[in-house]
Amino acid sequence: MLIYKNSATYSKTNIVHKIIRTSLLIIITFFLITYNQKIYAATTSETSQSDNGQTVKITSVTTNNNVLTKGSTLNISAISNTDSDVQYNFFIYSDSQKKWTELFNGYSSPTPGNKTYTASVNSLSTGKYKIAVLAKKSGTTGVNNNSDLGNYDDCYYFDENVIPNVTINNSSTLSTNDDVNINVDASINGKIEYKVLTKKEGSSDWVYKTNGYSTPVDGSSPFNINLGKLSDPGNYSIGLYLKNLSDSNTDDYSDYYCLSQYINPPSSSVKIKDLQVDDLTLDQGTSIKVLANTDEKVQYRVFVNNTENNTYEDVSNGYSSPVDGNKYYTININKKFSYGKFKISVCVKKAGTQGVISSDNLGYYDDYSELERQVLPTINVQNTSLNLKEGDPLILNVSSPQLPKAQYRVFISSDSGVNWTDATNGYIAAVAGNIVYKLSINPPFKAGEYKILVLVKADGTDGMITDTGNLGKYDNYYYLTVDVQGSAPSSNIQYVQTNYNYTLQQVLDMEAKDSPMTQTSSGTWESASSDDILKYLDPSNYIYDDYGKYQFLRLNYCDGITADVLNSALKGKGLLENKGDVFLQAAKDNNISPIYLVCHALEETGNGTSQLATGITLNGKTVYNLFGIGAVDADPINAGAQRAYSEGWFSIDDAIKGGAKFVATFYINNSNYDQNTLYKMRWNPNTLWHQYATDVRWAFNEIYNLKSLYDLCPNAKLTFDIPVYK
Structure with a gap:
């Protein structure tokens, strides 16, 4: 019984104790939950659960910095979800003070919610903070309430860390002769300890510069840490650890800062005052003259660095014997230099010493x-x-044996080098440098003396030398003079060129895809082969041919052609006979060659015999079409007549004038297509679809009548426009 009684009494007591402990646990848990709700994690937003869409919600909060330095300004920008006016308030919670503080005097003035509102917080002390941004609809009390923050519709929290100012004295000029001092302005209340470690670039080991943590110092006052000298020049990482002794949660350190610092080599009184290096020549050595700044004895050492492989070669076999520092000293380099760029490095040291600076490439x-x-x-x-x-x-044989692949460029001057013309349209495509390359310079020359400048550079490079006369860059050049003798008649002939931004091979590839045709000996048509295309595409096959070069004759109007010459070609050509003066005037009015105009009309009308040339009655009127305009292959007669009717070509004269205008507008004088030669009309790499014919021989076949008439006009001024490909 006694055991039972004592047992019953013990059980009652335990039950009471359990109830008391459970009640306390509930109270403590409630308090912790409430407290955590006030300062819960950064970058979160809290809103009433039953706002029914009437409350303001913060949609974005941004700052100008993720980490602030002591004393700098923090800008906080907020945007809400409404175009109605809202008001903002800002609170800050300090980890060290354990309380919320209002940053400004209550809520802001009303501001549109969908516009960015920015508040600035100045001169925050070092420490860790939580910041709360509150928003409510203007003129309301807000739907939520917090005992620390007051009323609001929505609240947004984020963390902010303000770090001390940490600097290194004279950081840009420190050398191995100088002490390294770290200046720390922490503004931390209470005592702090610090430790510092350093690591040189290329090393994996951190070295203590303090013996563990220092003795405590006053964190609220700036203090200096002297690391002494870093004896080896180079880049260093410096790690600074601060431990706040007032923070019971800190086991090892409160903050860590990593700084970078370059330590210069020590200064020396011995300097190089002047260095002179002769120009380098292929497969030869060179000489160097050097002067120091001292009356004492010095020693010199020379390295050559090939910039291509960045290797340093000691070409003086160590330091020289001691010489007078105040007298020029000549060093002869017997190394035979190859093609390329080189750095000549000359070292000096006080005679009999090691040298105060160490370098991986140059030694001491x-x-x-x-x-x-x-x-x-x-x-x-x-x-x-x-x-x-x-x-x-002008044919030049060129080579550059040291270059695996070489590119050449040629400039021509007819006025002793005052003005230069690029005769190759930039550098030519790369060729083997060790072979002799035949370089043809076009267009053909007129009588006179010419300066020729041939440039060369390695393929894939810009060239090592920049020309002072704006002729670009190159690796070397060759200069020559040529004298061109006159040949009669020459006064009425000139040559110009058109540069294309394509190589001949690129144009050949494009044309091959455009289905060009050629006519067989039996009169049938078939697709042209690449060889067939290249034969008529390559200008060099014709520019030196007195007949073939007429493909390149400009077909614009020129003086020296008479109506009598045109009438001689039109004699017996039906209704075209004696229309030479009409052709001549139409050509002049439309800046087109009258001879080309006549030849074109004769070809299209079968020498004046076609139906379109003799007249077709349409809608009660007779119409004429002399140039096949609109005469599509499917129905050339009716289509050509319809076009003539729509253009109002009701007479031979109308058809001549209208046809001249059409050809001039769409080919000869069209600035988009620039097709003012037979060659350009057939081959137009800039606009393939606007080529006049698919027959690869078309331009060559058109020459005969054209040249025959020009031969009758010795006073005509001819301009040959030579195509030049890259």
């Missing part, structure tokens, strides 16, 4: 100076066009 020295020089590739040029006459091309 007191000072060094460096100059860059180029070794240029040779360029061989042979002029094969001796006794050059007017109208002849």
